[in-house]
Amino acid sequence: MAKSIFYDNAVLMLELLGGKDNIKDIQHCATRLRFELNDDSKFDIEKIKKHPLFKGYKKQESQHQIIIGTGVVDKLFKQIKILIKDDSKSDDLKAEKKEPLWRKELSVKSNIFMISKRGMNSFASIFVPLIPVFIAGGMSLALKSLVSTFAKGSGFEKILDIIGGAILGSLPAFVGYTAAKKWGGNPFLGMAMGLVLISPGLLNSYATNTPVLLGFNLQATSSQIEEARKAAFEKYLADGGFTVPQSTDEYNDLLNKTVGTYYYIFGDFANNFFKINLIGYQAQIIPVLLVLAISVNIERLLKKITPNVIAIIVVPLVTVLVSSWLAFWIIGPLGQIIGNGLSIGLAGLFKYTNWNFIGFGGMVFAFFYPFLVITGLHQGFLPIETQLLVDTQLKYGHSFSFITPIACVSNIAQGSAAFMLIFFAKKNKEQITKASSSALGGFTGITEPAMFGINLQIKPLFISAAVGSAIGGWWLGMTHTVANSLGSASWIGLVQFDWTTEATKNYFASEGINSILQSVPMGAHISIAMLISIAATAGVSFGLLKTKWGKKSIENFLK
Numbered sequence: 001m002a003k004s005i006f007y008d009n010a011v012l013m014l015e016l017l018g019g020k021d022n023i024k025d026i027q028h029c030a031t032r033l034r035f036e037l038n039d040d041s042k043f044d045i046e047k048i049k050k051h052p053l054f055k056g057y058k059k060q061e062s063q064h065q066i067i068i069g070t071g072v073v074d075k076l077f078k079q080i081k082i083l084i085k086d087d088s089k090s091d092d093l094k095a096e097k098k099e100p101l102w103r104k105e106l107s108v109k110s111n112i113f114m115i116s117k118r119g120m121n122s123f124a125s126i127f128v129p130l131i132p133v134f135i136a137g138g139m140s141l142a143l144k145s146l147v148s149t150f151a152k153g154s155g156f157e158k159i160l161d162i163i164g165g166a167i168l169g170s171l172p173a174f175v176g177y178t179a180a181k182k183w184g185g186n187p188f189l190g191m192a193m194g195l196v197l198i199s200p201g202l203l204n205s206y207a208t209n210t211p212v213l214l215g216f217n218l219q220a221t222s223s224q225i226e227e228a229r230k231a232a233f234e235k236y237l238a239d240g241g242f243t244v245p246q247s248t249d250e251y252n253d254l255l256n257k258t259v260g261t262y263y264y265i266f267g268d269f270a271n272n273f274f275k276i277n278l279i280g281y282q283a284q285i286i287p288v289l290l291v292l293a294i295s296v297n298i299e300r301l302l303k304k305i306t307p308n309v310i311a312i313i314v315v316p317l318v319t320v321l322v323s324s325w326l327a328f329w330i331i332g333p334l335g336q337i338i339g340n341g342l343s344i345g346l347a348g349l350f351k352y353t354n355w356n357f358i359g360f361g362g363m364v365f366a367f368f369y370p371f372l373v374i375t376g377l378h379q380g381f382l383p384i385e386t387q388l389l390v391d392t393q394l395k396y397g398h399s400f401s402f403i404t405p406i407a408c409v410s411n412i413a414q415g416s417a418a419f420m421l422i423f424f425a426k427k428n429k430e431q432i433t434k435a436s437s438s439a440l441g442g443f444t445g446i447t448e449p450a451m452f453g454i455n456l457q458i459k460p461l462f463i464s465a466a467v468g469s470a471i472g473g474w475w476l477g478m479t480h481t482v483a484n485s486l487g488s489a490s491w492i493g494l495v496q497f498d499w500t501t502e503a504t505k506n507y508f509a510s511e512g513i514n515s516i517l518q519s520v521p522m523g524a525h526i527s528i529a530m531l532i533s534i535a536a537t538a539g540v541s542f543g544l545l546k547t548k549w550g551k552k553s554i555e556n557f558l559k
Contacts, residue, residue, distance in 0.1 A: 009053055010079035016051060018042030020084040028077040032058075032065045058556070126178045126289075130452070133174055137167025169204070172197045172281055172288040179289060185296035189319055193295050194288050196324050197332065202280035203262040210260035212236055215277060218263050229259045276328045287327070287335030294331065295323040354477035357516060362406065362477020367470035369410040370462070373447060385486065396510065398503040400482040404496060405526050407489035409472030409533040410465075415442020416537040417465035418450035421458065424545050424554050431558065445490030458553045460544035468537025472529040480508065480515035481525040491530065497523040 014020055017035065022042050026035040037043055045057055048066060053076060056067035068076060144160035151157060173194035180190025212232050216225055233255045237244055245251040267275040281287045299319045306314045353361035389399040419439035425431040438450035455462040475481075482504065487496040498504060499521045508515060517525070544550045 006075045006079045009051070010076055010083055012051060013053075013076065014080060014083055016044070016048050023084065026077070026080065026084075028068075028073045032067050033073055033077060033080075034063055034065050036063055056556075126175065126182050129178050130174050130448075133167060137164050140164035140167070169282040170194075170198055172284065175285055175288050176292055179292040180296055183292065183296045185292070185299050186316070189299060189316055190292055190295065192316075192320055193291055193323055193327070196320070197281040197284075197288055197291065197327060199280065202278050203260070204282055205280050205284070210256075210258055212259045213279075214259060214261050215264045215267075216261060217267055218265060220263075225261060229255065229261065233259050274329065277333070278328075281332055281335070284335065286338060287332040290331045290335050291323060291327040294326055295319060298322055354480055354515070357478050359474035359477025359479075362402075362473040362475070363470045364473075366406050366409055366473020366476065367466050369406055369469060369473075370414060370447075370451065370466050373410070373451065374456070389485065392507065396503070396507055398507070399484045400504070400507055401484075401486075402476070402480070402482050404483035404486065404489055404493065405476045405481045405529065406473055408493060408526055409476065409529050410469040411442050411445055411447050411489050412491075412530045413442075413465040413468035413472065413533045413537045414447040414450045414455060415439040416468060416534045417461040417541055418442060418454045420461060420464070420538060420541040420545065421454055421554075423542075426558065428558055443490060444492055445488040454557075458557050460547070460550040460553055461541055464537050464541035464544055467540045468533045468535075471536040472533030475525070475529040475532055478515065479517055479520070479525045479529075480513050481522055481529060482507075483522070483526075494523055494527065497521070497526050499523040 013033075014023075017023060018037060018039060019042075022038050024036040024038050026033070028034060043064065048054060048057065051066075053068050053072060054066060058065045058067070140160045140163040144157055144164060147154065147157045147160060173191050176190040176192070176194025176197075177187045178190075180193075181187040214225075214228055214232055216228070234244060236242075236258055245254060263278045265276050265278065269275075299315060302315045302318055303311065349361045349364060353364075385401045385403045389401055392398065392400040416439065418435050421435035422432050425435065434449075435454060438454055441447065442450045451462070451465075455465055481497075483493070483496045484498055484503075485496045487493045501519060501521050504522055505518055507513070508518060545554060
């Protein structure tokens with residue numbers, strides 16, 4: 001569509017909304033023009049339906065939503081912003097009008113539903129624009145896993161790893177931009193805060209997941225660091241009842257896998273009260289969202305109190321300085337504590353609640369796993385899984401982890417749910433193609449396109465995926481299925497599971513683990529669990545999409 005056509009349509013839209021003076025707030029999401037008016041009586045929905053770009057209408061509380069379509073609404077929005085003489089801020093969205101958190105006139109159930117709906121809508125607004133990023137980074141890592149199976153150590157594998165790792169490792173920067181944009185801050189300051197959290201000067205937590213991490217003052221010498229690392233490693237071995245490796249190569253290899261290091265600053269003041277650990281937050285979402293919630297409000301306050309003549313310097317500088325200090329001192333560590341605490345609790349749930357024919361822990365863990373993926377809290381499992389693999393390697397000469405199998409059935413369920421859209425897309429070629437590629441991503445271990453692009457927008461599909469994951473997790477729990485390495489949580493990852501039973505039988509006997517079908521190899525168990533997940537997700541999806549809720553969700557998605 002030519003630019004002049006968007007301009008003409010913007011002029012017409014403003015006229016139908018009662019003129020630019022009638023607009024209290026206007027913004028957009030992936031498909032909809034969202035606005036609030038000073039006088040709703042000037043808004044005539046019947047006239048709006050005659051607008052050339054109109055595809056549907058919805059009202060949510062005091063906000064009107066006109067469905068325009070992906071790739072069109074942003075261009076129309078930009079022209080409207082120019083017309084209302086706000087083009088200098090045409091790339092910034094205003095914060096939505098604040099509604100009361102709790103309405104006394106509504107029931108408790110209605111209030112809880114309203115709050116949950118707002119939270120999901122806000123979250124979707126932050127992540128929907130990032131779908132292309134997830135596809136580029138995620139599919140690169142999926143291809144890397146596939147290539148490594150046939151050509152490990154090749155140059156092509158390395159370049160795919162660089163691309164995927166760089167994009168997904170930089171996730172806080174992308175989330176910082178969209179979160180600030182959604183919450184009314186400067187999106188470029190939001191991006192800056194995300195980049196601060198993943199600075200090269202920080203320990204890369206995305207790539208470093210050792211069971212023991214030692215902190216050192218910036219002034220510590222290399223000899224002091226090495227001596228402390230060896231002492232911590234040997235204590236770790238003694239506490240776990242492991243023997244010290246005799247081979248120098250094996251000793252150094254396990255030392256590097258077990259003990260990592262980082263630096264800290266301000267540890268000499270006020271009894272460590274102001275101590276800041278120089279550890280990054282690569283691929284983590286909760287810390288950056290918490291930081292942006294503070295940063296946006298600091299920026300907003302500074303704009304109100306700072307004289308215009310110095311605002312251009314003071315606002316961005318003070319916002320970043322104060323937000324960065326709080327991020328490294330309090331907010332970031334709090335986000336990690338939330339993630340790690342949840343991870344440890346679920347790990348204990350899985351280990352102690354699975355018995356013969358009762359896979360309760362696996363079922364619960366697998367049901368909640370996709371909800372953890374939404375927030376990025378599943379990244380908290382990386383150090384736990386690494387520790388499991390190292391501990392079992394030291395104790396049994398073979399590595400075991402129950403976390404990767406749970407991720408497998410969850411990823412497969414997300415892909416299966418997205419695939420079900422094909423049968424309800426009403427011959428919409430664009431959505432059928434999107435569903436096919438998203439399903440392929442899920443089956444190869446990358447769920448972001450399926451989860452954020454389809455399933456979270458068609459909520460019956462997301463619930464179906466969680467249920468399908470839970471049923472697959474039930475099989476994993478009662479068989480206590482374990483992987484023996486990290487890798488792709490998908491069909492590609494079958495190479496991460498044993499296809500013999502000797503090592504797992506010894507592990508189960510030593511740990512006193514009750515599980516059925518111990519004569520069946522882990523590779524077969526995970527295959528069965530993923531097939532169960534596919535079948536269960538497809539069945540539940542088909543049933544839910546036939547309900548009134550499902551039909552309405554599909555209808556809204558396809559508009």
